[in-house]
Amino acid sequence: MAELEQVRSKCNEKIPLQFTKDSAYVPFEFALRVAVFVAIKFRSDLLQLNQLSFRLNMDGTLLGNKHVVAISVNCVDGGPSCQTAKKLVPVGIFEIQKESNEHLRKTLPKDFLDSIQSVKYLKLTRKKNVAVKIKLGGDFQNAIYVFGLAAVHSNYPCVFCTQHKLYLHVTEKNTECEEEVWTGTGKNKNKQKQKTIVNPTSSYDPTRGA
Incomplete structure (x- = not known):
């Protein structure tokens, strides 16, 4: 167990984890790079593409008496094999007082949300930049309130429309x-x-x- 702890600590030093009182997360750009690294194992010509699509997943669950929301990401262009649960790249985990979109909106750190919205291009090599396209997966009902996006099965074209x-x-x-x-x-x-x-x-x- 002591050796495992040493290996874990050494590996964690290379991961830019950010901690707050009730959350732990990595910069979104870092998570996308890891997702590309995973996808390359299933598609060797991935770096030849000029645009990569990523799926952002978000869902909540109850652990004991604590409500926890987990956010993960994966590269869609890697094919079905890299979109299974074991191949998802963790982005962040957040503890909220209760499962409420209002509480979640207040819990997610501003710099975390900014990092998601700011990544338009991803630098994979010294000479290779690719455009980034984000798709939503998982709990769309949370996503519509937290990220301001219309869910797939919404009754309105967007959150600002008043016409059905x-x-x-x-x-x-x-x-x-x-x-x-x-x-x-x-x-x-x-x-x-x-x-x-x-x-x-x-x-x-x-x-x-x-």
Whole structure:
């Protein structure tokens, strides 16, 4: 055990870990480099690409009486083999008081969020820079609130839109549309169609909203 501790301590010296009271994380650029290193084992011509796609995963769980959120990343261009759970590269782990998006937003350090948003290009060698494209995976519901991105199954095109996806085609005022609503409770709960009046929205006309 003593030898393992020595090896672990020696390895950890080479990892730029950042610590706060309730979190531990690495710079996002460092995590992307490690993800590329893992992906090269499965795709030898990876460095010939001019753009690399990475999947950012985020999910929470309960460990004892503590709520923990783990964030990881992997290189999509490495193929399916490097996207398994064992091949994910840890980016950070954060302890929150309870599983709440508001608590998580306050817990994530500003420099950590800035490091994710600032990485547009990744320098792999002295002469090789590649464009970075980030995709979201895992808990999209957390991502929509924390990173300000629209989830895949959201009802609106983005977090700033007030018009439902179903009514984006509406261009005339007082347009009659059909919508499905749930009625009843328990076993008697079922969907029914009802008429509703929808008005168009426009980002060019302030009176119509957005």
